[in-house]
Amino acid sequence: LYRTYGAVPNKEFMFRQLFDNRTYTYTYLLADPDTKEAVLIDPVIELVERDTSLIKDLGLKLLYGINTHVHADHVTGTGELKKRIPGCKSIISEPTAKADIHISHGDIIKFGKYQLECRATPGHTNGCTTYVWHDKNMAFTGDALLIRGCGRTDFQQGCSKTLYESVHGQILSLPENFLLYPAHDYTGQTVTTVAEEKTQNPRLSKDLNQFIKIMDDLKLPYPKEIERALPANMVCGVF
């Protein structure tokens, strides 16, 4: 029923999905075309030049560089953005990570006439946050929910039970037509919906015990860039 979604040009809001071919990370630019106020979710440090150039091309004023969590697989661009765009503030939930603003569950981030609701979705890391753009039926799920997958739970305070409860309680409980935009995809997919993941996600459509067993059995390799990424991301990517 609700497995429908799309992209239409719209003078009311601006949205752009950006991809890092090296770390398979998605970055999202959201803006209000009237006030020109914008936010950038999960920028990657090596691509800050591309992102600032696009922001300039579009005549936008970037208010916030927002992190969904302390990434283990790439270095955040929020510190570098702050250097290049005066007034731009960095945002993260994790209280032990350096940032201008530490958000919590229930907080609201405003840009122009729009706002994002912050939902705590721990399980991959303690500080993982999903940002919900209710007006546009979109949610930015970070690594909590990936397309037909989810973030690993075997390091960085990972806990399969917590992740399962976060995803079901805070993400898949959104209306079925909500578009879900992840922090990564390794298969070339760009977006999914609540309806699709409820039925087609091979991990999260299972019950809790099955999910925990699936996650226990993954036996993933240690992430390549974690030694570089974790300390860097605790300080906005800039030492």
Place this chain on the structure above:
Amino acid sequence: LYRTYGAVPNKEFMFRQLFDNRTYTYTYLLADPDTKEAVLIDPVIELVERDTSLIKDLGLKLLYGINTHVHADHVTGTGELKKRIPGCKSIISEPTAKADIHISHGDIIKFGKYQLECRATPGHTNGCTTYVWHDKNMAFTGDALLIRGCGRTDFQQGCSKTLYESVHGQILSLPENFLLYPAHDYTGQTVTTVAEEKTQNPRLSKDLNQFIKIMDDLKLPYPKEIERALPANMVCGVF
């Protein structure tokens, strides 16, 4: 003014952008959720499994595998799609390439309540076609227009003057808020607009003579996969 665009969930139509990390190719799935009829633009042979799995997940009936042109950088998936999805037909403009349907400038491709207008946009190759989804303010430009770039014009019947006239006459003449979806992007960008490319495209915003000089000066390397891709794409990718 028109530099605004976005993606919204919509029960009226379905749209999904897919990416090939190896050849930097975008594939597009378009469908009418009422009739379930769908088309797939520029599938890649190695990713037909991913694409058919998504089509199945979404409960769609694929009518056509559509090529924007005879690609030199990857092998089309339209032949492989035909094998897996009974009734699915392949489409291309180029008359010397094998396909079920050869379209020409002005032809209409229907799926459910929707239709694509075929616009001849030669210059990168003779048969290059841009498919315009007027209802949704979208155009699929193949290699004629890329984000802040364009297809090369130094082989495969390439001609800079022809390409310039195609892009200005058939693509940038669309309304400024039209979303333009290219066949490739190498920088992680996913979409652009007519307004943006008119002013920000470093090649096509110039006059014809400057454009020809820019293209002449590119001196690009010979494409890696051309020896494999060209003969394969003359027969829908399947020998």
